[in-house]
Amino acid sequence: MTETTGNLHVMNRAALTKRLVAGLKNREAVIGGIGNSNWDLWAADRTRGENFYMLGSMGLAAPIAMGVAIAQPKRRVFALEGDGSLLMQLGCLSTIAAQGVRNLCVVVWDNGIYQITGGQGTPARASGTDIVAIARASGIASAAWAADEAEFDALVARALATDGPHLIGVKIDNEPGREQTDRDPIRFRESFMRAMALPV
């Protein structure tokens, strides 16, 4: 598990999302954040009812995932969130830690930019902010950078097998999302609720 940002391999969100989703065998819930996080989740497997695509509320993927995790302690829940989005709602890391949400894992796709709105750099990139260090300082002890694809797999395996809350930071390239979701929030909510009604 990697604790600093010095030696991180730059990876690809679409490839890692595919890898993550392909490894889920127990109806784990996955909440995709606004824009690219969603779009690569959709591209990874749009038929998965356990995916929820959050279309408009920047920064709320982790809180929504936390709510799912509290309602269903037996189900493992992932939030996929961009760094810019998480920066808007950093306090949620304290809330997650305070409640000790065991079955939750937040994956942060850190490209250092607001890719979807034109690639502007984030203040955090300019200042050298370390999001994993923030998560740890917020009380999420199991927070780590994934140095490469193999370590990403290992961290996901840890999130599936051990008590969290977990946070995985991933340095990614600036590729936009590969496909776009439908824009049908009611259908997303309905299919997600149907999937959540099935036992784990």
Next chain:
Amino acid sequence: MNEPARPANTWHEILRQAFKDHDVRLVTYVPDNVLRPLIEGCHADPFFTTFPCVREEEAVGIVTGATMAGMRGVVLMQTSGFATLPNVLASLVVACQVPVVMVVSERGTLGEFNPGQAIVCRTMRPILDSMGIEHHTMTRLDEAAFIADRTIRQAFATRWPACLILSPLLTGGRK
């Protein structure tokens, strides 16, 4: 449920009972002085999972996730907290049609001393109306149980958010 059979006779006991009657088990809040007895009552009651959030929109996100996964919830806040919510209400709660119940303790009216609070208060009902979110202002103890019960019932039956506004006429407000 595990309460003594004494009738609820304060506004906060009435609300707590209405939550229970509709199986609303998740209570999230950003604190407010007026809400204190309700918050404390929920914390003390094992029926509820109760915790503070750092922002009201975060709490709305949490309750949305929980509701979609089968656990009903409520967000308690003050008027100023409500004023931070239009984006999440429009883009998540209303767009997805999720019955998130909000309880707002109303500040900024009936004797407010802070001009900013008074202006913020005037934004609340127009914001709710603009999205078609039903809201009821609770002013009287004898109506409180009816309004709380029916508002929460309708929210879940129609899959639409709803907002209960607690007037200083009911709560006494901030002294």
